[in-house]
Amino acid sequence: MIIKLKDVTKKFTTNDLSFQALAGITLSVNEGEFIAITGTSGSGKTTLLNIIGCLDGQTSGEYLIMGESVGKFDEARKASLRNEVFGFVLQDFALVEHYTVRQNVTLPLMYVKDKKKKKGRENGAKDLLAKLGIEHKEKERTALLSGGQKQRVAIGRALINEPKLILADEPTGALDQKTSKDIMEVLKKLNEEGKTVIVVTHDPFVANCCKRVIQLEDGKIVSDTTRTA
Amino acid sequence: MGNQFLLALKDLWRQKGQTFILLVQIMLVIGLIQFAALSFIDLHKMKEEVKKLTSDKEIYGLMDLTSEKDIDTLMNDDKKAPVMRSLYEFIFHNKNFSAFRMSSNSLSVKDPALLKVKGVTPIRGQSEIEYVMTTEKFLDYFRIDIAKGRRFVAEDYVNKKTKSTPVLIGSRLAQVWDVGDIFTDAYGDQYKVIGILKEGATYIDIMASREIQQLDSMMISPVNDSKLQYFSDYDDIIPGSYIVSNDEAVMKQIVDYAAKLKTYAFAYKSMSQQVKHVIADKQEWIQIQLFLLSLVMSFTLISLIVSLLQFVAKNRYEFGIHYLTGATDKYIIMRITFQLLPLFIIGNLVNFFIDVTVMSVCVTFLASIVLGMLAVIIPVMKIRRMGLSSILRWKIK
Ligand SMILES: Nc1ncnc2c1ncn2[C@@H]1O[C@H](COP(=O)(O)OP(=O)(O)OP(=O)(O)O)[C@@H](O)[C@H]1O
Ligand SMILES: [Mg+2]
Numbered sequence: 332m333i334i335k336l337k338d339v340t341k342k343f344t345t346n347d348l349s350f351q352a353l354a355g356i357t358l359s360v361n362e363g364e365f366i367a368i369t370g371t372s373g374s375g376k377t378t379l380l381n382i383i384g385c386l387d388g389q390t391s392g393e394y395l396i397m398g399e400s401v402g403k404f405d406e407a408r409k410a411s412l413r414n415e416v417f418g419f420v421l422q423d424f425a426l427v428e429h430y431t432v433r434q435n436v437t438l439p440l441m442y443v444k445d446k447k448k449k450k451g452r453e454n455g456a457k458d459l460l461a462k463l464g465i466e467h468k469e470k471e472r473t474a475l476l477s478g479g480q481k482q483r484v485a486i487g488r489a490l491i492n493e494p495k496l497i498l499a500d501e502p503t504g505a506l507d508q509k510t511s512k513d514i515m516e517v518l519k520k521l522n523e524e525g526k527t528v529i530v531v532t533h534d535p536f537v538a539n540c541c542k543r544v545i546q547l548e549d550g551k552i553v554s555d556t557t558r559t560a
Numbered sequence: 561m562g563n564q565f566l567l568a569l570k571d572l573w574r575q576k577g578q579t580f581i582l583l584v585q586i587m588l589v590i591g592l593i594q595f596a597a598l599s600f601i602d603l604h605k606m607k608e609e610v611k612k613l614t615s616d617k618e619i620y621g622l623m624d625l626t627s628e629k630d631i632d633t634l635m636n637d638d639k640k641a642p643v644m645r646s647l648y649e650f651i652f653h654n655k656n657f658s659a660f661r662m663s664s665n666s667l668s669v670k671d672p673a674l675l676k677v678k679g680v681t682p683i684r685g686q687s688e689i690e691y692v693m694t695t696e697k698f699l700d701y702f703r704i705d706i707a708k709g710r711r712f713v714a715e716d717y718v719n720k721k722t723k724s725t726p727v728l729i730g731s732r733l734a735q736v737w738d739v740g741d742i743f744t745d746a747y748g749d750q751y752k753v754i755g756i757l758k759e760g761a762t763y764i765d766i767m768a769s770r771e772i773q774q775l776d777s778m779m780i781s782p783v784n785d786s787k788l789q790y791f792s793d794y795d796d797i798i799p800g801s802y803i804v805s806n807d808e809a810v811m812k813q814i815v816d817y818a819a820k821l822k823t824y825a826f827a828y829k830s831m832s833q834q835v836k837h838v839i840a841d842k843q844e845w846i847q848i849q850l851f852l853l854s855l856v857m858s859f860t861l862i863s864l865i866v867s868l869l870q871f872v873a874k875n876r877y878e879f880g881i882h883y884l885t886g887a888t889d890k891y892i893i894m895r896i897t898f899q900l901l902p903l904f905i906i907g908n909l910v911n912f913f914i915d916v917t918v919m920s921v922c923v924t925f926l927a928s929i930v931l932g933m934l935a936v937i938i939p940v941m942k943i944r945r946m947g948l949s950s951i952l953r954w955k956i957k
Contacts, residue, residue, distance in 0.1 A: 377953070386884070387949040407888050414886025425952060427878050429574060441563050442886035488885065 332398075333495060333527055334360040334383060339392035341378050341550075352378040354550040355392070360529065362495070365522040367538040368531045370547035376531040377500055379547065383529065384417050384498045385409040414442045418489025422501035424481045426488075428474040432465060435473050436487040443492065452491055463487050463517065479510035486517060497521060497528045503537055515540045564891055568898030571875060578871055579903070585864040586907035586928075592857045593927045594911060596850060597920035602772075603846045609764045609772055610835050617804050619701075619831040620811050621767040624799035626825045634823060635791055643821050644794035650817055651798060652695065652783070657805035660697040661797060662765040664690045664778065668746040673736045679777025680733075686746060691727070691779035692763075693797070697804060702763040704775065707731065709739035709755030712782045716754075720786040724750035730776040731759040751781070767834060768800075799824060802831075865935065872896060872939035879943060880951035889940060896936045904932050 341353035352375045360366065368376050381387040382394065385401060394401045396412065404412070419425070426435050437456050443449045460466040463483040468476060473484060482502060489497055499518065503511035515537055522528045530537060538544050546554040572579045626634075634640050651659050666681075666688045674680050674687035681688040692698065696712060706728065716726045724742055734756045737743065741753045761775040788794055803811065811828040818824045879892050908928060911921050943951065 377949075381949040386952070387947060410883070410886050410888045413884060419884055421952065425881050425884060427881055438881070439885040441882075442888075442891070492886075 332359055333362045333396070334358075335393075335395040336383075337393040337395075339379075339382060339389045339394055341375070341382060341387070342390045352550055353382070353389070356550075356552060358545070358552065358555075360527060362527055363522070363525055364527050364529075364543060365519070365541045366529045366543045366545060367541035368529065368545045368547060369533055369538050370553075372533070374547040375550040376547055378550075380498055380500050380529065380531050384419060385412050410442070414439055415492045416495050418486075418492070418494040418497045420482065420485050420489050420497065420499040420502045422504040424478075424485045424505075426473050426481055426484055428472070430473055431470050432460070432468045432473055432476070432484050432487075433470065435484050436460065436491055438488055439492050452493070456487075456491065459487050459490060478506050479513060482506060482510075482514050483517070486514070490521070495527060497526055499528065499530045501531055501533075503532070503534060508536075511537065564894040565898045568895050569902070571895075571899050572902065575871065575874065578867070578874075582864075582867050582871060583903050583906060585860060585867060586903050587910045588860050589857065589864050589931070590907045590924055590928055591910050591914065592853060592860060594914050594920055594924045596853050596857070597923040598914075598917070599846050599849050599853070601917060601919055603843065605762075605772055606764075606842055607839065609762060610839060617806050618808075620803045620805070620808075620828045621831065621834070622799060622801055622803070622814070623767075623827045623829060624824055625827055626823075630825070631795075635795075637791070640791050640823070641789065641794070643823060644791055644798070645788070647818055647821055647823055648788065648794050648798060651801060651803070651814060654810075656807075657803050657810050658697045659695065659801050659803050660701065661694040661783065661801050662692065662698065662763065663768060663800045664692045664765075664773070665796075666690050667749075669743055670746065671736060671743065674733075677732050677735055677777060679730075679774065689733070689777070689779055690773075691781055693781050693783055695783055698763070698780070701804070702761075704761045704763070704780075705758040706755045707758040708734075709753070711755060716782045716784070718785050722752075724752040725781050725784070726754040727751045728755045728757055728780040729753050730757050730761065730774075730778050732776045733779065751779075767829065799826075803828075861931075864931075865938075868900070868935040869939060869942075871899070872935075875899075876939075876943065876951060880948060883943075883948050884952060889944070892943065893936060893940055896939060897932075900932050900935055904928050 336356050336358045339353060339356045340351065343350045343352055356379060368379065370376055378387070382389050385404075388402075396416070401409070413419075427438070430438070433456060436459065437453060440449050440452055443452070457466060457469070460469055463486060465476075465480055465483050465487070468480060468484075473481065476484065482505075486497075486502075497518065502518070503514050506514060511534065518528055518530065519540055528541075530541060532538055543555070543557040545552055668683065668686040668688055670686045674689070675682050677687070695717070698704075699711065709728075711728070712726065729737060737753045739753055739755060742750055743753075744750050757775055757780070759776060762772050763775065764772050783797060788797070803814065805811075808830070815826045815828065818826050879887075879895070882892065882895075908925060911924060
């Protein structure tokens with residue numbers, strides 16, 4: 332079991348107003364799963380994904396990664412998890428627009444401590460770009476790419492450190508249908524290669540690509556179905 | 561670290577316009593801090609200097625109240641010279657008290673090397689050097705030391721024979737002359753360097769300019785009894801002389817004697833009284849200066865901090881992406897530091913364009929470190945407070 336959440340809640344407090352975004356989430360994710368998290372807007376999908384990705388902390392409950400409680404981790408440990416265990420793909424790509432494609436893809440390597448690993452992955456960047464079909468854009472400024480290409484760059488960046496888990500928040504939200512399909516193909520292939528993939532989406536097509544669909548409503552899981560193909 | 565440094569330089573270059581504005585603001589602030597520090601140091605020095613003046617014996621200054629008309633009459637009276645001599649002897653060679661002069665004159669010397677000396681005024685290719693013609697007491701009073709060569713000896717004050725006037729030169733003039741050198745002024749008079757003053761020698765003519773005089777680019781020459789001949793020679797020396805004595809009665813004697821000789825109408829003032837006024841004046845002036853300065857400075861400082869925060873805010877989303885992919889606070893702090901460091905280093909170069917002291921440079925440097933640290937820490941704290949997920953959620957560009 333790679334990820335385990337036990338009764339996790341999240342409360343946001345701004346100006347004395349508090350909002351319960353997650354109200355007791357209990358969830359286990361095994362290695363190699365391909366999961367979609369769906370639900371209406373504001374149901375807490377992004378909040379959940381951010382907690383899983385150590386971008387944010389929970390208010391209560393327990394979160395375990397590979398059996399270890401995240402609550403005990405310091406900032407440096409969480410940063411290294413973001414660096415090597417998780418790969419993030421976000422709706423608005425979260426790319427540094429004035430960097431080149433290569434600079435964006437190799438950005439996580441800047442924070443890799445192991446020099447040998449770093450070197451090896453740097454050399455592998457070209458192959459990765461080729462696999463994603465954007466090797467010809469390697470030296471181009473990211474701002475000049477199309478949406479689909481940008482998302483491929485983001486996926487490249489998510490993969491460069493060979494993470495165990497891909498966390499994608501509406502990866503196709505800013506893309507047209509055809510491009511969405513392509514991106515989902517890429518994620519599907521990654522899952523087939525053994526990566527665990529969690530996709531937040533409200534696109535039924537995207538959810539249909541996944542083996543397991545978790546539906547959130549008002550910060551609670553209302554259904555969790557695994558398709559048996 | 562190297563990575564962050566390169567990234568930071570690129571940030572600066574990418575935001576050239578803002579970088580430039582920021583740089584100008586930083587220079588302004590540093591310049592202002594520099595001026596404020598200099599003002600403080602000035603006041604402090606002034607107090608020190610005045611302490612010197614009043615710590616020993618009381619000193620009195622003569623005030624010349626003679627009317628223009630009377631001076632004219634005196635000037636045209638050929639027989640007055642011997643009378644003036646006796647007044648001079650009474651003041652400068654009296655066994656009950658001693659006297660010295662503080663007012664400075666200038667002489668022109670033509671020497672290209674002098675044009676490069678700080679504090680020497682160039683006028684039509686010549687250089688005007690300020691000098692004080694005075695007595696031994698002046699050196700004692702202001703505790704002026706010699707770095708090289710010798711002080712004046714009794715002989716120097718009476719010597720009839722030598723063609724050249726012995727002079728002590730300030731430390732900056734030692735760039736041009738050394739002990740033993742002889743130079744000639746625009747009138748063909750010769751001067752011989754007998755000693756070099758220690759760097760930083762100062763005095764203050766409290767009755768006149770009220771400013772601390774730096775002797776570094778000045779000279780001191782002895783009042784030579786044997787060179788005094790005409791009325792004007794004595795008139796140059798006597799009014800504006802200072803008398804060192806603890807007995808106020810001697811001042812009355814001088815005033816009376818001058819009157820008896822039908823020369824000057826004198827009055828006198830004690831230094832301790834005068835000093836109080838001067839210090840109060842100076843303090844007030846510096847306070848006004850500091851007040852204005854602090855006004856300008858607070859505005860500049862606020863706009864600087866706003867610009868710094870804007871500068872960092874512009875990069876916030878990018879910092880968020882770095883956090884997302886594994887950066888810790890350490891890297892982000894490094895990045896912001898490296899962004900600001902060059903600006904502050906260049907900003908500190910402004911010091912070279914102001915007449916600074918080591919002390920004021922230190923103060924300014926420290927101030928810019930504090931400012932820089934604030935500018936680094938505030939945005940990092942802001943990012944921490946905001947939380948990574950929010951930065952990525954609310955994309956700020
Ligand atoms: N930092 C925050 N401060 C206050 N409220 C927040 C914060 N982040 C999220 N929320 C609130 O929490 C709720 C859940 O937000 P979340 O982004 O998880 O929803 P979502 O399911 O991802 O929605 P969408 O499909 O529109 O992306 C929302 O009502 C949102 O306003
Ligand atoms: Mg969302």
